[in-house]
Amino acid sequence: MFIRRLDPDSADLLRALHATQAVISFSPDGSVLSANQIFLDLMGYSLSEIVGQHHRLFLTDEDRSSPGYADFWTALGRGEIQRRQFRRMTKDGRIVWLRASYTPVLDAHGRVEKIIKFATDVTDTKMEHIDLLGKINAILRVQAVIEFNPDGTVITANENFLTALGYRLDEIVGQHHRIFMPAGQRESAEYRAFWQTLRQGQYQASQYRRIRRDGTDIWIQASYNPVFDLDGTLIKVVKFATDITGHVQLLHQLKEIIEVNFREIDEAIIHSNQLTQETGSAASATLENVQAVAAGTEQLVASIGEISASICQSQQASTLASETVQVADGSIHRLAEATQEMTGIVGAINGIAGQINLLALNATIESARAGDAGKGFAVVAGEVKTLATQAARATDLISRKIEGVQKVSAEVMTSLGSIRRSIETVRDQVVCTASAVEEQSAVTRDISSTMQTAARSVARVTENVVTISAAVAQAQSAFDRTRDAAAVLAH
Structure with a gap:
């Protein structure tokens, strides 16, 4: 359809289009003749900058050199309307998209006198379309x-x-x-x-x-x-x-592996439950035994304490006995010394008695020589001799008694020595025993403390076994939920 010279009504219509659309006119060779303000604002030019310039001013380098651009003007030269969306470039280099129609205007002879372009800016819509088309193409590619x-x-x-x-x-x-x-x-x-x-x-x-x-x-x-x-x-x-065939196959393989693993885990949890129960029973029995041993150990500590006290008393008694024996031994020694001194005295008495007896004998002889005058002296001498003899017998008896005392004192001294040595031996043994008992007491106290600690530890083990049992139960529950989730995942 060609546009010939406009009648008044058409002129009004053209003015209305000028008020709402971007309008520009070109000579048949493509040079700009005029443009309205909407077009100038859209492209960023003033009218003086574009009048006389070729249409290619508004094209990108790519579009200027394309074969389609020459064909575009050839078709306009034949009077053919060109209507579609066109890519154009503004003065500052921005790309705009115009939905436009290039309409040839013919003179009275049917020749193209000029070309009028009516355009609407559809850049935003075009960019949205390009974006959408890009997304669709991206989807189609993958x-x-x-x-x-x-x-x-x-x-x-x-x-x-x-x-x-x-x-x-x-x-x-x-x-x-x-x-x-x-x-x-x-x-x-x-x-x-x-x-x-x-x-x-x-x-x-x-x-x-x-x-x-x-x-x-x-x-x-x-x-x-x-x-x-x-x-x-x-x-x-x-x-x-x-x-997703490969993914599903992997999931099926994973399901088989999970089922095998879950069976193994299930068996392990069951075994763990059994072990936990057995461990709990054993821990309870061990706790009872340890508590009994601890109680026995405390009794042993008390008994050893009593033994230690008794041994200390024995040690004190043996020490006192040893000291008493030493005192007795001293007394016996002094007694022996006194008997020795008495032996000397008895000897002296025997000597005196002998001399008296000799004097009595001499007196008897002298009284015999004296006759009747010496009879009274003779009687006295006889009495003296008799007394001397009795003194000799007495001292002899005393001497024998002293010897018996000395013999007994010697035996007593020997016995006391034996007793002293035995007491010393006993005392040494008591000391050793007391030392050993003290060491045993210390060890037993350590054992008692250790057993108390062990009892507490076993008690904690029992508590831990209960905790482990609860944890195993939680693990069983989590395992069951995981197995259900894995079953869902595999399907």
Whole structure:
């Protein structure tokens, strides 16, 4: 459609367009003739900067040298309208996108007199579209994508999907989705409900088992997404899928390993429970035994204390006996010395008695010579002789008694020496025994202290066994929850 010279109504329409859109006009060779303020503001130029300049002023270097740009002006020269979105560059180098129409204006002879461009800035919308398109392309590059009609028949699929399932596009277009399903699920009520839910506009997302063209299983993580038109009518279902077959196989292997490990752990926990119970019983019995030994040890300490006290008394008594024997020994020695002195005295008395007896004899002889005058003297001399004889016999008896006393004193001294040595031996033994008993007492006290500590330790062991038993029970509970979680994970 060509625009010829404008009538008044058309001029009014043109003025209205000038007020709402960016407008610029060019000569047939592409030189700028005029532009409205909206266009100038959009591109960042003043009118004087662009009048007479070629249209390429607004293009990027890439677009200027493209073959399509020459064809663009050739078509305008033939009077053909060019209408689409165009990429242009502002004075400061920014890229803008314009939805524009280049409309040739013909003169009376049908030749192109000028070209008027009407444009709207759609940069924001275009950038959003480019961003969305980039995201879609990114998805198409990494995911398997297939589109279905609401009845489940295939519309199209990308290369990733075809490669994953082993089909060509012409083999699946028009086919129903069930060709990808395991045979036992194709006619199931669950499968029919699956598509009924999609037709109601509800998306479906999960892990799915599907069948390749060669009959092997493929596991996918997929979402089925209903797509609606502007009226809210369902027009198709788009499926995005990722092949997770390797992951699922690993999970199945992991499940087998977990099951084996869980069986081993279960057996270990059962064994631990048994050991804990046995250990608890043994610890309780040990605690009783240790407490009994500790009580016995305390009694032993008390008994040894009594023995030690008795031995101390014996030691004191033996020391006192030894001292008494030493006093007696001294007395016996003094008695022996006194008897020795008495022996000398008795000897002296015997000597005197002998001399008296000799004098009496001499007196008797002299009285005989004297006759009657000496008879009285003779009687006295006889009496003296008799007394001397009696004194001699008495001293002899005393001498024998003294010898007996000396003999007994000697025996007593010998016996006392033996007693003293025996007492000293006993005292030494008592000292040794007291020392040994003291050492035993110290050792026994240590043993008693150790047994008390052991009793407390065994008591703590018993408490710890109870704690361990509770911990094993918690571990069993955690193990059961972990096994349930692992079962869920494996499915």
